[in-house]
Amino acid sequence: MKRTFTTDLPLHEGRAPYWLIKLMKELGKEVCSIIIKEYGTEEFLRRISDTFWFQSFGCVLGYDWHSSGVTTVLTGVLKEVFKENDLGIFVAGGKGKKSRETLEELNGLRKFNFDEERISKYKYISRIVAKIDNSLIQAGYQLYHHTIFIDYKGKWAVVQQGMNLQDLTARRYHWLDENVKDFVNEPHTSIVSDVVKEKVLNMVAKESEENRKACVDLVNEGINKIQRSIKECVSGPLDKWLESHGQNKIPHYMMPREINWKALKEIYEKKPKKYIEIVEFYGVGPSTIRALALVSEIVFGTPASWRDPVKYTFAHGGKDGVPYPVNKRTYRKTIEIFRDAIQRANIGDNQKLLALKRLALLEIY
Numbered sequence: 001m002k003r004t005f006t007t008d009l010p011l012h013e014g015r016a017p018y019w020l021i022k023l024m025k026e027l028g029k030e031v032c033s034i035i036i037k038e039y040g041t042e043e044f045l046r047r048i049s050d051t052f053w054f055q056s057f058g059c060v061l062g063y064d065w066h067s068s069g070v071t072t073v074l075t076g077v078l079k080e081v082f083k084e085n086d087l088g089i090f091v092a093g094g095k096g097k098k099s100r101e102t103l104e105e106l107n108g109l110r111k112f113n114f115d116e117e118r119i120s121k122y123k124y125i126s127r128i129v130a131k132i133d134n135s136l137i138q139a140g141y142q143l144y145h146h147t148i149f150i151d152y153k154g155k156w157a158v159v160q161q162g163m164n165l166q167d168l169t170a171r172r173y174h175w176l177d178e179n180v181k182d183f184v185n186e187p188h189t190s191i192v193s194d195v196v197k198e199k200v201l202n203m204v205a206k207e208s209e210e211n212r213k214a215c216v217d218l219v220n221e222g223i224n225k226i227q228r229s230i231k232e233c234v235s236g237p238l239d240k241w242l243e244s245h246g247q248n249k250i251p252h253y254m255m256p257r258e259i260n261w262k263a264l265k266e267i268y269e270k271k272p273k274k275y276i277e278i279v280e281f282y283g284v285g286p287s288t289i290r291a292l293a294l295v296s297e298i299v300f301g302t303p304a305s306w307r308d309p310v311k312y313t314f315a316h317g318g319k320d321g322v323p324y325p326v327n328k329r330t331y332r333k334t335i336e337i338f339r340d341a342i343q344r345a346n347i348g349d350n351q352k353l354l355a356l357k358r359l360a361l362l363e364i365y
Helices: 018-039 043-046 053-061 069-084 104-113 114-137 206-220 224-237 239-244 261-270 275-280 287-300 328-344 348-365
Strands: 002-010 089-095 142-151 158-164 169-176
Touching: 002 089, 018 053, 018 069, 018 328, 018 348, 043 089, 043 142, 043 169, 053 069, 053 169, 053 328, 053 348, 069 158, 069 275, 069 287, 089 104, 089 275, 104 114, 104 142, 114 142, 114 158, 114 275, 114 287, 158 239, 169 239, 206 224, 206 261, 206 275, 224 261, 224 287, 261 275, 275 287, 328 348
Parallel strands: none
Antiparallel strands: 002 169, 089 142, 142 158, 158 169
16 A cells, blocks of 8 residues: 655645635536546546645635645535535545544445445544554654545545644645555655655654564563663663664654553553554554654664655755656646536636636646
């Protein structure tokens, strides 16, 4: 399994006005209907998992291009569109309280005649995807928005967003099921961001594979081993301790103050064989993940990755010397699809003209 893109955007305060939401729903319904009729629900999920297409869609519908608010507003609009129209896609979740209601809302998949076992699968996907972005990539973003899209065939995509209160940016994550091979090993094909952070614990990186294996070995040795290792680390000079064990200095050593020992004890009793089994466990969050990674690095000499999984900046033309990889052919195709959908949409001429003008703005980037 692969996450397709990640985007950092400036936080946007306030809510979209009612009149804008109404217009976005009207045009959104037409665009979604035409795309699904023309290309199918699976292709729509592919497009919604593309961060550039997603951002463009929000802009075409009338929302600010460079704003984190497009995530919550656009997914909210799409949720209403698919709820009010039988287009073969079900949407659950949202911002804040709505995100916490996702699991309950997923019971609505019965409309597709999904049985309880199948619905439980999507509840698991919703929970584990949120947990991975919240706990396994520690760049300072706390999820506050989570939306999952599921079509009548069972294909799914996830759009979720986290907030960083330190630099007032929001990072958006897109997931697409057909690309997912492994939840915890390089789940992304590309990551796009305005901010590349330093010293980010990245437990889904390929470079963290040996550390993930060591974490499994560590929890299977019991919490006494972990507690002793942590005590040795913090009670004396760390460099001396590392040198005596033949290890290199950890890039960013910061042991969490609070660790869920109860959860670790229960995990030990379960004897996990894979790292994902640790991640799945209730009570295991960022602090426990970090503690295990640090101790495994010190005790077993298996370094975790400390690079932010950001490869490209989102801005056209590049920022910080790293350009956004826009494929010109794909870019033009995106514009053409939106233009065709707008022209065929069953909306007023004035609304069409405004949408086409917004689309024209995308063409000059």
